[in-house]
Amino acid sequence: MTAFHAHFQPTREAALALDASDELAPYRDQFCLPQTQGQPVVYLCGHSLGLQPKTVREYIDEELQDWAALGVEGHFHARRPWLSYHEILTAQTARLAGAKPAEVVVMNSLTVNMHLMLVSFYRPTPERFKILIEADAFPSDRYAAESHLRWHGYDPQDALLTLQPRPGEAAVRQEDIAAFLHREGETIALVWLGGVNYYTGQVFDMAEITAIGHAQGCVVGFDLAHAAGNIILQLHDWDVDCAVWCSYKYLNAGPGAAAGCFVHERYAQRPDLPRLAGWWGHNKDTRFQMPAGFDPIPGAEGWQISNPPIFQLAALKASMDIFDRAGMMRLRAKSERLTGYLEYLLRDRALPGVSLITPDDPAQRGAQLSLQIKQHGCALHQRLAEAHIICDWREPDVIRVAPVPLYNTFLDVLTFVNALDTAHREVLVSS
Numbered sequence: 001m002t003a004f005h006a007h008f009q010p011t012r013e014a015a016l017a018l019d020a021s022d023e024l025a026p027y028r029d030q031f032c033l034p035q036t037q038g039q040p041v042v043y044l045c046g047h048s049l050g051l052q053p054k055t056v057r058e059y060i061d062e063e064l065q066d067w068a069a070l071g072v073e074g075h076f077h078a079r080r081p082w083l084s085y086h087e088i089l090t091a092q093t094a095r096l097a098g099a100k101p102a103e104v105v106v107m108n109s110l111t112v113n114m115h116l117m118l119v120s121f122y123r124p125t126p127e128r129f130k131i132l133i134e135a136d137a138f139p140s141d142r143y144a145a146e147s148h149l150r151w152h153g154y155d156p157q158d159a160l161l162t163l164q165p166r167p168g169e170a171a172v173r174q175e176d177i178a179a180f181l182h183r184e185g186e187t188i189a190l191v192w193l194g195g196v197n198y199y200t201g202q203v204f205d206m207a208e209i210t211a212i213g214h215a216q217g218c219v220v221g222f223d224l225a226h227a228a229g230n231i232i233l234q235l236h237d238w239d240v241d242c243a244v245w246c247s248y249k250y251l252n253a254g255p256g257a258a259a260g261c262f263v264h265e266r267y268a269q270r271p272d273l274p275r276l277a278g279w280w281g282h283n284k285d286t287r288f289q290m291p292a293g294f295d296p297i298p299g300a301e302g303w304q305i306s307n308p309p310i311f312q313l314a315a316l317k318a319s320m321d322i323f324d325r326a327g328m329m330r331l332r333a334k335s336e337r338l339t340g341y342l343e344y345l346l347r348d349r350a351l352p353g354v355s356l357i358t359p360d361d362p363a364q365r366g367a368q369l370s371l372q373i374k375q376h377g378c379a380l381h382q383r384l385a386e387a388h389i390i391c392d393w394r395e396p397d398v399i400r401v402a403p404v405p406l407y408n409t410f411l412d413v414l415t416f417v418n419a420l421d422t423a424h425r426e427v428l429v430s431s
């Protein structure tokens, strides 16, 4: 146990006391908590799909009312005019990403934005054409990267490099990433990593990776699906070239929510960069003159293609307003305590065959802990579901659990570990 755990106790009273002293506890009531078979669940799956803010209905309903009342005029006269709706998300999105307003835009979905970024930022040359990803990158990132390699005439067998953890380890050591970049950097056109790895929950040192990547002449981008709304981001100061994220996980904007995109300001005035263009990325002053020549808006907005889905933006706006009130610094501070409590309880129980593959260091992880289950993991996960605990199972042997500071409690965490303990005994006895 570390000093970080010294004040924790594995009892219901202790968990309730932690909840009682949590200044963010009232936020839980702002979310719809799911039930199964009439029972409230312990929801620990915000790394997959965040819960619905109760205000979402009202925000979407306003757009439905304005559409009904105004028809096409809603583009200009809705309470939040649709023509510029995405702009009301800019300042909040910039704060969340640690970016300047012109560096961010909300549009499309994550993998679509990744493709748009790779069109512009994967610029292979005969000497430098490789893409570096994590060995256990989310499959969509791998498929997208491979498709760009093939598009440019390269065989992913030669041109896709993967960062492997050391044998017997799950997380990739920072010094190994640095050594890899120093060794292979000259051949790498693009470094593309998950800021928080979806499987292990490991947070990468994005500032250092970007600095080393740049020193080697690589472009550096990140998939922040598991980072946005989870950890503190400073994309501008870290000098990241580009990044994308979804809004349905920690950002609670609903299934298929509109995604985020960051493009560093040094590319703001680069109309020469190849890109897939559409009218929504065109200069706002002349867009409706329907000119023939594409004139991209300076900054990230210039990568937009289509007019955005207003109902999805409304859901995201409802959620971002909650983030603004709660504040990312306070959320992150609570998140470290909540996840620290989860780690403490798991280590306290020391269940045989259950180990943590997420780094111990709070700076190297977000809300999520990944539990590697040596045997019967799937059955164990099934038992948890029967006990109304929602977490998820990832092949081949991991249960991912994320207590989310906006709506989870310390008691949720204790209830989960108690249920895991019970399920563990039941599954072992019956096997």
Ligand SMILES: Cc1ncc(COP(=O)(O)O)c(C=O)c1O
Binding pocket: 109, 110, 111, 112, 138, 140, 141, 194, 198, 223, 225, 226, 246
């Ligand atoms: C790390 C990561 N990247 C990409 C995706 C794919 O996102 P989308 O289907 O929104 O494009 C996900 C989905 O969960 C993810 O976790």
